[in-house]
Structure formats: structure tokens, C-alpha cells
Amino acid sequence: METFFFTIVALVAIVSGILVVKCRNPINSALSLILTFFCLATFYVMLNAPFMAAVQVIVYAGAIMVLIVFVIMLLNLRTDASMRYTHAVTVGSIIGLLTLIEILYFFSRSGLTGMRGNLSPEKVLSAGHTELIGTSMFTEFLLPFEITSLLLLVAIIGAVVLAKRKI
Amino acid sequence: MVPLAYYLIVSAFLFSIGAIGVLIRRNAIVIFMCVELMLNAVNLTFIALSRDLGKIDGQIFVFFIMTVAAAEAAVGLALMIAFYKNRETIDVEDINLMKW
Numbered sequence: 691m692e693t694f695f696f697t698i699v700a701l702v703a704i705v706s707g708i709l710v711v712k713c714r715n716p717i718n719s720a721l722s723l724i725l726t727f728f729c730l731a732t733f734y735v736m737l738n739a740p741f742m743a744a745v746q747v748i749v750y751a752g753a754i755m756v757l758i759v760f761v762i763m764l765l766n767l768r769t770d771a772s773m774r775y776t777h778a779v780t781v782g783s784i785i786g787l788l789t790l791i792e793i794l795y796f797f798s799r800s801g802l803t804g805m806r807g808n809l810s811p812e813k814v815l816s817a818g819h820t821e822l823i824g825t826s827m828f829t830e831f832l833l834p835f836e837i838t839s840l841l842l843l844v845a846i847i848g849a850v851v852l853a854k855r856k857i
Numbered sequence: 858m859v860p861l862a863y864y865l866i867v868s869a870f871l872f873s874i875g876a877i878g879v880l881i882r883r884n885a886i887v888i889f890m891c892v893e894l895m896l897n898a899v900n901l902t903f904i905a906l907s908r909d910l911g912k913i914d915g916q917i918f919v920f921f922i923m924t925v926a927a928a929e930a931a932v933g934l935a936l937m938i939a940f941y942k943n944r945e946t947i948d949v950e951d952i953n954l955m956k957w
Binding site for chain 1: 876894897911913931
């Protein structure tokens with residue numbers, strides 16, 4: 691049953707991913723991308739990561755996509771009349787397909803290595819996923835977390851400087 | 858429980874679709890959205906492997922990727938608006954000021 695549900699969601703995710711590339715109108719691409727994000731949030735719930743699913747919906751489907759749709763409407767982009775020249779489409783598609791074959795080949799030929807931890811669905815249910823993430827982030831990953839705040843500061847300053855006409 | 862391989866295959870397909878989109882589209886915003894699609898494919902891989910290995914580290918990485926994506930969205934879209942103000946287009950074929 692779960693595999694059946696997974697298949698449906700995976701098909702929707704891949705078809706909407708293709709629509710992101712194929713749609714002529716950027717707004718349609720953006721809406722397809724939001725659908726893909728929701729499918730990925732569903733996957734995260736199935737993978738015992740409910741907090742990540744919530745963040746996916748709030749940050750990606752909420753904040754980032756609203757920003758993109760806002761910019762598309764602000765710039766009043768007309769329908770994209772042409773793709774690149776035909777040979778570029780051919781070459782790009784071939785490169786993309788080669789990437790896919792390469793990734794699938796690596797998956798089929800390589801085993802999974804790495805240290806196993808003790809995270810289990812029962813632990814996620816009893817302790818709460820948010821608490822587990824928070825504990826890990828503020829102890830083991832404290833320095834990357836602080837660096838992230840610096841990155842966000844740089845992004846804010848950069849966006850303001852770029853958007854202003856005269857400083 | 859769905860096996861790990863299925864998630865990895867879906868993720869591989871999404872990543873390749875994103876890569877093709879970056880290569881064949883001309884509109885800078887659509888290229889940007891395809892990059893977001895690739896980032897999300899990687900996020901799915903991280904969370905699937907995190908479940909499989911029983912460690913939460915992968916999910917913390919996803920958190921950082923989301924932060925970087927948000928910062929990228931802010932700066933990238935500001936760049937596009939600034940370029941559109943000057944040139945009235947965001948077709949990547951016309952963005953050739955630094956090309957030689």
C-alpha cells in the first residue's frame with residue numbers, strides 16, 4: 691500500500707518536474723515547481739521527517755516560491771517564445787540523460803557505507819522530530835549554524851544593495 | 858517501508874530534469890527554478906539516506922541547503938531585477954557583458 695502511494699507521488703513529482711522545464715509561461719513553471727515541492731514534502735513525511743516536511747512547505751513553497759512568482763509578475767515576463775537553438779536543446783538533453791544514466795549506474799554498483807546511528811521511527815515518535823533536530827543543531831552543528839547567520843546577513847545586504855538604484 | 862533505492866531513483870530523475878532545464882531554457886528565472894529543483898533532489902537524497910543510516914546529520918544538512926537556497930533566491934532575484942531595469946530583458950543570451 692505504501693509502495694503504491696509512493697509510486698503515485700513519485701509520478702506526480704516527476705511529471706511536474708518535467709512541466710517546470712517544458713512550460714512556455716514562467717508562471718506555469720513556478721506552479722509546477724510548487725507541486726513538486728509538495729510531493730517532496732510528502733516524501734519527507736513518509737521518511738519520518740515531519741519537521742523537514744513542514745519547513746519544506748513553509749520555506750520553499752511559501753517563501754521562496756512567493757518571491758519568484760512576485761518577481762515574474764513584477765517584471766511582466768511574456769511567454770518565452772523560443773527555447774535555445776535546436777542543437778543546444780539536443781546537446782543539453784543528451785548531457786542530462788548521460789547524467790541520469792551515470793547516477794543510476796553509480797547507485798546500482800555501489801554499496802552504502804557510513805556510520806549507522808540510533809535514529810528510529812519510535813525515537814522520532816517519542817522524543818519529537820523538532821526536538822531531535824534542535825538538539826543536534828545547537829550542540830554538534832553550532833558553528834555551521836552561526837556561519838549560516840552570517841550568510842543570511844550577507845544575502846540581506848546584497849539584496850538591498852542590488853535593488854537600490856542609487857546608494 | 859519503501860526501499861531506499863526508490864527514493865534515490867526519484868531523486869536522480871528530478872536532478873536530471875533540473876540539469877536539462879538549466880541547459881535548454883533561456884529565461885533566467887526558469888533556469889533559477891530548475892536550480893531549485895536540483896537542490897531539492899539532493900535534499901531528498903539526504904533525507905532518504907538519513908532515514909536509512911539512522912542518523913539525523915543528513916537532515917541538518919538539508920536545513921543548511923534550504924538556508925543557502927533562500928539566500929540565493931534573495932540575491933539572485935535582486936540581480937535579475939537590477940539587470941531588467943538596465944536592459945529590459947532577462948534572456949540569458951543577452952546577458953553577455955562579461956563575455957569575451
